[in-house]
Amino acid sequence: MEKTTVCILDDEPIVGDRLKPELEDDGYRVEVFTDSASALDRLDQTCFDVFITDLKMEGVDGMGFLERIKEKCPGSEVIVITGYGTLESAREALIKGAYDFITKPFRIGEIRAAVKKAKKRARRHSE
């Protein structure tokens, strides 16, 4: 079976640095980006099964990234991570098709659980 692929976009390098090894331990193939431009370039080439993206970023922000994902990869699932106090934008993200949102700071277990659920759904889409 092909490995599930995960793309992480957050302009704070710490997020990708911490999540990558943990998700790899769970058996995913993980790529990390810290600017939306390079993440969008990568999106043009491939659809990941699961995307994890921050909302507030320079350039194309998380909401823009989400819209592009939904256009190009309707079968992928998107998990949005937000700083606290931005619940309003999290709600907007859900309306625009995000699968789940998690507020920063979060326990690693939370994101592992969210990715696991998102993976199952993404699988169902592709079947």
Place this chain on the structure above:
Amino acid sequence: MQPLQLFKKFFGPKGRDQIPFAELFKRFQDILRKNTAAMELIADMDGKMGGDFVFDRKYLSDSIKKLKELVVGNAYDLNFITNNQFLAIYEVIESLANELEAELSGKVVVRETRRIYHFHQIDEGTEDIVGYKAYNLSKMIHLPKIYFPDGFVASIGCFRDYLAYNNLFEKIATLLEACEKEDKAVGSVSNAICLMILGGDIPPNIRREILNAANKICHGKFEGCYLSVRSSAVGEDGDLSFAGLHDSFLNVRYGELLSAYKKVLASLYNSASLAYRRQMNLFPMEMAMPVLYQRMVPSRVAGVLYTLDPSNPEGAECIVSASWGLGRVVVEGQAATDTFRVLRTPPHAITDQKISTKTWMLAPLKSGSARKVPAELRNKASLSPQEASRIVEAGLILERFFKKPMDVEWSIDDKGRLWVVQARPLRVSRPKRPLRMELDEVLKKQRILLKEKGMIAYRGIGAGPVWIAANSDDLTRFPAGSVLVSHFAPPRLAEIIPRASAILTDIGTTTGHMATVAREFKVPTIVGTGEATRVLQPEQIVTVDAERNIVYEDCIEQLLHHQLLEKPAFEFTLEFQVLRRLLKKIAPLYLTDPTAANFTPKGCRTFHDIMRFVHEKAFQALAQTGADPRHFVRRGGRRLKSQIPLDLILIDLGGGIAETAGRQTYVSPDQITSIPMRAIWAGLSSPHTWNLEPIPIDFKGLMSSVTRVQGSDLLGNSLPGVNLGVIGADYVNLSLPLGYHFTVVEAAVGPKPENNYITFRFAGGVTDITRRSRRATLLMTILEKDGFKVELNGDLVNARAIDLTKEQMSGNLYLIGRLIGFTRQLDILLKNDTDIERYLDKFMHQAGQPDDNQDSFNKEG
């Protein structure tokens, strides 16, 4: 009902008639509320140190901002209540806040300016001054059975002086900027800076101080005294693989100490180090190089330990190489050595050994002088199995501490003492086929003993035999490398935490004392599992996965090796390091004793200190409103009606007294709704407590003799002889000048363990200091058995419990209630030290008796 309305009758003390008492009380309530919010915030930040959370720098700056708002707000309230008695506190807050801002921006903030630190002078929280290598060494010095050679550090102060004296600050900053922008610049920038450093002069005062310190550790004799001179760079956070990039020099003679200093400074900027900083995003951190000087050790046998076999890092063995005499032959591969393969699991048996013919050795203390090994020793194993085991045990303690396979230089002297001369991470190649890929299969087959029980207090993996802590255990017998399993998390276990491979508790929180110590020593820890002591058997081998929150049966080497070899350690991320520094200036409570001379605004070293100070002073100001109970009653205080001849006045801040009590002056104990007050009262009024009259004495007379109160000044509370309880739904502050001694209990007990605390202070008595001290010792023993952290100072007892659940806290307060009754005249009876034991038994025996009161606070509260 609005309890505050009851205070409308209150009028302020003399000189403050213009401010209604109700207003003062409202401010006091605000202080309590803000303190709780601030403590929650601090606990939240501290919890992030366990590695289970992902947080970014925005989280850090937001938290600091909120915290400052709360602390400033409290300072304002305190000055309102006290008529601006403590204006100096604003300045203290401002200066602390500035330091925190600077830390957030990555600058190392150093208050102290000492240039040289001998190891014993290296205090908690000075890692930024002496560098992590020296700091960690100073910590390891306290580990049992391992010796470290004496030494000192030329601190960050020396480094900065050096740059300033040679006008290098600006020049280096400019060059580094170029390097940060462009990868290719690393080599040329490195060269340029190293040349500037080597070409500089050491400021005369630094020269003098280094030479003086060296003089001291050589005891004034330079003949035969050799030192090692090593880097101890700031910002490495104990990750010595970084330090491996900097230079170290061994066997340095007195005359070469200063030139070695410059060489070590220059190596801070070598190209490998700069490249590493780029790679790890560490450029925003200030670069600084404290330098570590250590005396070389005369050794009978010396060598090197690799805690993993570099050629087979996935194996279960360590490699020890050893040779007679000074260790340098082993390090530099100059002569034949013995090699031992030793199991990593205790008791560390030797599985294989190669004994070579050792012809040459370096005579201890005579640098470079080779001499022939005596014939009878040449083919003899240079280590006994016991010695090999001790070396490995020590190495694994270091491995757990540094979270890396270690390369340890050790030596054993003529007296059989084991010295650790140096320890750094061992470079081993990552496994070709990632271990992670096999892990799933391996783990599926393992028996799971505990899964997702409790909370992770410190992330990591540890394995070893289970050691269950019981009260009577002799802690010195704790086998290093064991998994420490405990029902509670009593403070006394702190001393063995550095030697544990992992920790499990039945009860406890991630913000508790034990969790904090575990984080300090990086021991994987899961707290509050509920059943670890029941499920696990003594000496059973287990693997604690404090990442996935699972405890497996057996030692799972693959998991340990994966952790050691493949996983990047979270401790070395920039955010984590910044948080650690911030917390040092926020979380510790240094101002524990309100009677101490430093209990002043200027004495506040952390935000926690400030909160404590504000709370104490605000309470004192409020309580100083009169000496006569009637005075309080007139202003809305209630008298407690009970069988016990204790005239207690209760002041309700809100929710502490049932509404059914209306406005009546007398309330009965069952009308108390304050959770902590109920618990204390249940203990205080339990039949065995108060009925037991240790001595025949006219109790009424005793209670009325308020003029004989002695302890109150000791406690810094110039409170009158009124038994006063300020209560709220989940708060109590009880001052009891009972008879000749004085008791203060303060507690918050609510649903969130992290907000709960009890402080209990006790002092005074009619007898001489010896007897009073006996009573204090008795109190300490009882309180410690119950899990309190207790400090004794003469006859002053300061006890503290934090982070327990509502039920546990109530239980503790019940005990305190009983203690207050039990000990009130005990000092008279404690005629000699053996009486302590006798009365301890008596108290404990009573605790075992059926007692209706015992549950009442939980049932109804």
